[in-house]
Amino acid sequence: MIRRSVPGYGQILGMLSLIAQRHLRHGAHVYDLGCSLGASGLALAGALPADAFRYTGVDLSPAMAARAKQTFQEECPDHAMQVEEADIRTLEYAPSGMIILNFTLQFLPPADRDALLTRLYDALEPGGVLILSEKTIDADERDNAWRVERYHDFKRANGYSDMEISQKRTALENVLIPDTLDALHGRLVKAGFPRSMTWFQYLNFTSLIAFKEG
Secondary structure, three states: OHHHHOOOHHHHHHHHHHHHHHHOOOOEEEEEEOOOOOHHHHHHHHHOOOOOEEEEEEEOOHHHHHHHHHHHHHHOOOOEEEEEEOOOOOOOOOOEEEEEEEOOHHHOOHHHHHHHHHHHHHHEEEEEEEEEEEEOOOOOHHHHHHHHHHHHHHHHHOOOOHHHHHHHHHHHOOOOOOOOHHHHHHHHHHHOOOEEEEEEEEOOEEEEEEEOOO
């Protein structure tokens, strides 16, 4: 379902394993925060050997965590995949080589975001990377309106009705509070990352990579 509603989601998943191959130390730990059904974990397991990494998916929803755990047991039983039901704001993080935050930060209250990113920076090992994918908002109202209109066109082309689009938009009001792209990079700088870059953008959906020096 998310592939029908998030432009470029498949490309983001496909790039995760390529990024891991370049930046992840063999056997290093990977966090997937807000893992949902485990799509990012499956993408990594499908492309990397079983001994290449250790994965921990985290989700606040008991149902999501249970389904992700079952999926990993069925689809990649030889990989070291575990799932925790927890709040990513209070989780005690283990040292990690890669942290994935795909379309999760946007659902946290803006006041909680900087503190989380700082904790993730601290958890990353030297040379580690953070993947941050978000729905963003454009600072220019006209540009933002154009992107939103084209996004709705994208959803219509993928089978959503105007009523479904309207209902979803209403449901996410005051729940999904997007940052601008500049604000995201600013948050990463504030958290301690010396370097971040935007590597993917499709309309108002963006993915960044942030590097910890090593």
